[in-house]
Amino acid sequence: MSRQADAPGSFDIDADYKPLRDRVRDELRQRIIDDVYPPGTRLIETELAAGLGVSRLPVREAIRALESEGFVKTVPRRGAVVVELSAQDVEELFDVREALEVLASRQAATRATKAELRRVRSILDRGRKALEAGDRVALGKANEAFHDEILKLSHNLLLQAVLEPLQGRLHWLLRQTGDPNDLFEEHSAWFEAIASGSADLAAERARGHARLNREIVRNLLAERQHRAPSA
């Protein structure tokens, strides 16, 4: 507190500046999510550095960041490998996601402003349009954006910080399963619960949504497992 460093109005001069390590991290994360680097891929520092036209340092730091986000695992002296999400990993992901989204939803119900609610509604609309147009990619993006926005409504920065990497892995997982599911009605009902201002109702809907989502992913994984018994 009493941190009066920033002038009122906060005119950040170059707020757009991002250290190279962060840009490298974002780039690598995107490549992992987009399956350019599928699970099992080794991330070799010198290779990536050369490919990206940077030195090893930013790449190293980016890899460490991705490690803490759970996208890669590094074995001492062997380097980083893109992780494969096991069935247990997926269950744990949904466990934690559920607990935190319930909290987020509960807080969102009591804290969201009208302007924020309008914004979320517009994202919901985008999803509906994508669904009607049969644009699976846009639908998937709208779904991701929806979850991100709900999180913001909670006005809980720590919650956002903790859940964000998990959402990243979740989105990654959903893309791996090739599932841009039709969750529009679900999302809509959930959102209305938040907009109603009832924390309990919002929490209940969040839990229901998380569990439905979990079931969908479980089924998709079981199906995939069935098709390709041994990898």
Place this chain on the structure above:
Amino acid sequence: MSRQADAPGSFDIDADYKPLRDRVRDELRQRIIDDVYPPGTRLIETELAAGLGVSRLPVREAIRALESEGFVKTVPRRGAVVVELSAQDVEELFDVREALEVLASRQAATRATKAELRRVRSILDRGRKALEAGDRVALGKANEAFHDEILKLSHNLLLQAVLEPLQGRLHWLLRQTGDPNDLFEEHSAWFEAIASGSADLAAERARGHARLNREIVRNLLAERQHRAPSA
């Protein structure tokens, strides 16, 4: 494993496999928790590197790790500063902690093995003895260990990974408030709920404990605020 004796020039580097960056991170984290680096302290790479007898690189990576754990905040091109936990930060910490410990407790109730329960019971005993002996430091440590163990009982690695840094900050906060509270009865009741195998009861106790703890810290902070209105 056939590890040759290291050159006796520098200090003992050859302790274990842990990369240097991790040991530096642990050391710096400890110093922050122990108030060697109080909130507001700038962490200057070259300074720390020289002080620890390592190069800048491990220090940089350690600082990044501490940033993701929420102990420091780094402003681009200005470096890292030990954060001061605001009242809101504390509330958010407890919000997320409560949600996750409830989950951990619930899962622990159904998953903990007898051997694990025995181990936790022994930690509880340690706490009781420390309390009886009036050893506040030992009591604080036992309390921290208790929370860590409950977390392990959940058998949920992601949950542990997510909650661990938060526990770190919580412990830090408790030390800042100078509070080795007498939570023995509370912990004991909570533990028995887990040992009983009832997930609902365990969840309820976890929630109750988290809320009590939050109140205690709130009061301590309010008191401190009162004593020193402006820092």
Place this chain on the structure above:
DNA sequence: GCTTAGGATCCTGTATACCGTATCCCTGAT
């Protein structure tokens, strides 16, 4: 006297070069 402009200085961000060593892979001998 107070503010402002300049410049010196500190420190980060990034690059480059290099070393030791653990791991992997390939080859060759048994």
Place this chain on the structure above:
DNA sequence: ATCAGGGATACGGTATACAGGATCCTAAGC
């Protein structure tokens, strides 16, 4: 076919260099 040996590879860490933003001290200007 198996196993040992010997590179090749790439990580972990050190050292050094340097550009440029941030900070601070000082001196000039109103």
